Amino acid sequence: KAGVTQTPRYLIKTRGQQVTLSCSPISGHRSVSWYQQTPGQGLQFLFEYFSETQRNKGNFPGRFSGRQFSNSRSEMNVSTLELGDSALYLCASRQNLGYNEQFFGPGTRLTVL
């Protein structure tokens, strides 16, 4: 079974631009979560989607948004990019809400100049 895939793997943007990242979960997995990872803050939870609905949200500004499609694929969007948004953005999927194992994709490395 194919793992979680994320595209693109690398992105370079400038301040003020917006970006959309994509995640395809493991086949059959219906929950998708997004995380931001930086050296200083570690892994921080952004949000989780299940059945096209946001179920949980972390402590991030409204510039960070996401959505999930009927095939469970998910996208996250960051608008008005700031230098501090440079990070590895990770997507993780699990079979259902309440399932205690999640599996990560390789991440998208975003650099904001």
Added chain:
Amino acid sequence: TQLLEQSPQFLSIQEGENLTVYCNSSSVFSSLQWYRQEPGEGPVLLVTVVTGGEVKKLKRLTFQFGDARKDSSLHITAAQPGDTGLYLCAGYNYGQNFVFGPGTRLSVLP
């Protein structure tokens, strides 16, 4: 707020040595996961422990969940350069988000 602490933060050892890393919390978790992450890649799930006192072995890696389900340890026997990476623990309770520790960065020198 649930928090997980990991120690040590950094560990550099020679190939063949043994090591233990720790994951501690003041909160109880229904399950705990360990991941290994290599630079520029996503974390890879190593194991999930769910029962207090549970011990799981994965080749040279031994994972233990504390009796009170508040802490866990990862012991590596005869470390190899391929064990190098960031080791993350994550706690989970039903209906809540996964809580991640800051990680232990392990370097195994040949």
